[in-house]
Amino acid sequence: MSGKEYRTITDVKGPLVFLEKTEPVSYGEIVQLRLSDGTMKNGQVLDTSDDQVIVQVFEGTASVDRQTGVKFLGDVFRLPVSKGLIGRILDGAGKPRDGGPEIVAEEMADIIGAAINPYSRESPEQFIQTGISAIDACTSLVRGQKLPIFSASGLPHNDIALQIARQAKLVGSDDDFVVVFCAMGITAEEYNFFVHDLERTGALENAALFVNLADDPAVERLITPRLALTAAEYLAFEHDYHVLVIYTDMTNYCESLRQIGAAREEVPGRRGYPGYMYTDLAMLYERAGMVKGKKGSITQFPILTMPGDDITHPIPDLSGYITEGQIVISRELHQKGIYPPINVLPSLSRLMNAGIGEGKTREDHKSVSDQLYAAYAGGRELRGLVAIVGEDALNERDLQLLKFADIFEDQFLRQSRDEDRSISEGTLDLAWDLLTNIDTKYLVRLDQKWIDKYHPTESKS
């Protein structure tokens, strides 16, 4: 059936093209459009019946007319995958962008990807040290986790993502990560920032990049992360790599999804985003993990910018419902000049409990982390109160907590962009040092046995 070219377009609406009188076309099939000037465009079947076929065109429908030739290629979208992807830069549709040759396929992989059988998964529980105290102590990351960065425009999420990519390692192992980087609608400037940094640190040779920039076709963004994840799966599960997938910006991806929904005149869900956005995002995020019998793993760091800094906006909201926690970047901390401005209070790592403790990080980790939270949360809350009633109304405990919140931000959160703190000496010991600013009788989240062992001034050792 490939080969036959139809000129039966009836309607064009937004990124969609409607045709009739085709032979049976399969759902999800890849489509090639040839414009009268010879330009080629690509698309995919979204709806198919005896009477009508709806095609979404990745490059947008500009210049498409009724004379445009439409060819159905008889297959779903596939990416040529091979180890040769490492070190390459591809565009948002999977074509070389670095001037290099086409990828020689070891396999043509369906980019939609099949769901991992929950029975075949392995629980992620290997701690990844990022060298960033806020993350390592309070929202510990494990191999195979999907942990997005919830940020907003103008905040240094890219620096943080890059710092993680540079520093991430398993303690006591020298398996390296391969980075799969996926850009969706980011500016050329942001993209250059990433590439330069990866180049500077030599990481580029160990990375595969899929790039759709702000001026590239918006609909193509729906494909780009699927290409990146298909590459990641191949590298992880066929070649045993530990893959770190960074994709940015999920917000642009969701905008494209909304655009398709609107063009199809679907009943919109919240704020105009399609009702199936949860499922659609899950089809990306759930492609993280570890599976039985395979050595490799996929760890995901999606970055999204919260429109209006609003965490209840559908994009962060639906993401948070799927991912295994989130790292929340705070404008307030950024404005105070603190890097990395991670607000640990709304941040969370759901897989933390499995990845920390004796034999993994350190026996006192959980206890210390709980105590840091409690003290910092208490201190921050008191800031509000002090603004109204003044410090005089505070008792001893409250005064200590109030002071601790400042110290925590200034010394624990704050670190430089190339400071790589080890979990034990760098992060947990620092936490104990700072906790000496609070009387032990107020440190109710700490087990006595850890106080006895680790407290700088009260320990019995």
Add this chain to the structure above:
Amino acid sequence: MSEENGLIYRISGPVVTAVGISPRMYEVVRVGDEGLMGEVIELHGDQSVIQVYEETSGIRPGEPVIRTGQTLSVKLGPGLLTQIYDGIQRPLEDLEETMGVFITRGVDADGLDLTKKWEFNATASVGDEVSGGSIIGFVQETETVEHRIMVPPGPGGKIASIESGEFDITTTVCTLEDGTEVAMMQEWPVRTPRPFIQKNAPDVPLVTGQRILDFLFPLAKGGTAGIPGPFGAGKTVTQQQLARWSDAQIVVYIGCGERGNEMTEVLTEFPHLMDPNTGKPLMNRTTMIANTSNMPVAAREASVYTGITIAEYFRDMGYDVALMADSTSRWAEAMREISSRLEEMPGEEGYPAYLSSRLAEFYERAGRVQTLGGDDGSVSVIGAVSPPGGDISEPVSQGTLRIVKVFWGLDAGLARQRHFPAINWLSSYSLYPQALDQWYRDNIASDFPEVRTKISSLLQVEAELQEIVQLVGSDALPMDQQLTLEVARMIREFFLQQNAFHDVDTFSQLGLQYEMAKAILTFQEESEKAMAGGAGLEEVVNVPARTDLMRGRFEEGYAERIGKLLGEMSKQIAGTMEDN
């Protein structure tokens, strides 16, 4: 074209339209060259609309659609326990065997192993009069669960023959005089509730070992509860805690449109976790349904029905079954997605107009019943709800709250402070205490309800005082009110907070919960006395024995020691008076 075979006319995501057949509503059909499983969900002129339980890409119009004559059903019999299924009862282990680690499509798998032999022990005899639901024998399915074999619902008669021994589940083990043959397996259509004689009022609590739930907002066996909450607030942890520790005999856990890793966690952990009631691995009493967020949405829609039908089946044996559905919002979204593909007139927020009736029908399948066999059985249903933005004014939350009798409201603010379980004690409620109070008086302590009332009113008072504190600071309050704040803090930090990941704290016996609550009230009384006698607030609050009493809950054997720790605390508090 025959009645049995038709052709695909249209494909739009999981929804396929066929022409040339006239199936019944909810009939299972085979779609396309690969024979994908689907279910008829709408008849429209000569078109039959089908939701397909597998990925539909690559399928094209003109491929065949074949009727099966069956409605979507589950296989019920020995072999259900310890299993993990997808939304349409395909064992995930079998799928792994045939497909590898990724779920592809076009593979059938029986819900139960039809060849495995089980030891059937007949308990009925030739000549006994039986009817639908009568128990005629049992199989020791797992170490702890006796799987009772029942005559399927429907007419009965006199037993003509019955035989103990090793059989597979499709072999006839019992014949009635009218020729009816009974095997160990039966099938039941998932969308039809299984019959019972009558519903009885729930008056026994489902004890969960979670202090805030058992003590303040209890669920009855056969009752319904909803847990709405924003992401990361603790719905899944709470559901898993119930699956671990509640005193049900059977647990059905449905992971409906949620994370793969969460199911893996249950799978890896439950075989090693011991049921406090039997001392045997929790997996022995558990059946899991996992249709994760990235698995086909139509199968997600079906998963809750598959789960509740299995739950009802065990109920019919006279068991107390607890079913958790995490998350019912994902189920509702699956309905919404299918509905929008059908181009149905949308109701609120795009959900189909029948959303609330579907929710109601589902929760109605909970209940404590007199079974057809004359036993007492129950299904308790606990549904997680994931409201967008955490705002429960949305249709799924509202539809749920109209039906369920217990509301465990999770609170983002509490979760952010790491106050877990992050259940808001002011907005949550349970409508069961009245019905359960007699049970508590008889089984735990005669003043149990009064102690509960005192604890909850202290929390209410605290909330009012906090408003004042926000304006003037706590030092400005009179001493007795400052003490009330300390007592309430103790309720929150010592009693309501409970760490699910702590080996000891994760589970509290109901009796111990009562002792802990009493200890708080004792602290209050003794402190009032001491302060009346001149002791200062800081002094009574800081007696070392109180810290010991509170920290003690993290150690093994607390139930035995709490009395002594409490005595010590009282002594020290009384001592503060003498110092003055």
